[in-house]
Amino acid sequence: MTPDWRKPVGMLAILALIAIWSIVIMSLSGVVGRWHWTLQFAFYLVAGIIWITPLKPLLRWMETGRWRA
Template identity: 65%
Template sequence: MTPSWRKPAGMFAILTLILVWVVLIASFAEAIGALAWPLQAAIYLIAGIIWIAPLKPLLRWMETGRWSA
């Protein structure tokens, strides 16, 4: 069984996705920091969950080579 190139490529894509998401959210840190703490907590909670959405198709592609089920 030969190893697939999709797994290293997918891992690189996941790390790139996380890096881009962190830079994007951090660029808004000053504006978010000026808000009330409950609103800050809600924003960071939502931002911490949203980045997971693109992972399901990416992980499926890494395993099967197809983007959809």
């Protein structure tokens, strides 16, 4: 069995996605910090879940080499 190059590339892409997403969210903290605490909670809850959505196609690509099922 030969090692597949898609898995290391996919892992680096996941790490890059997490880094970029966290930088974007942190850059909005000055604006979000002025909101009521319930809006802040909702924003960070949604932002904490949204970054997961691109992972399914990326993980599929890592395993199969195809982006779509």
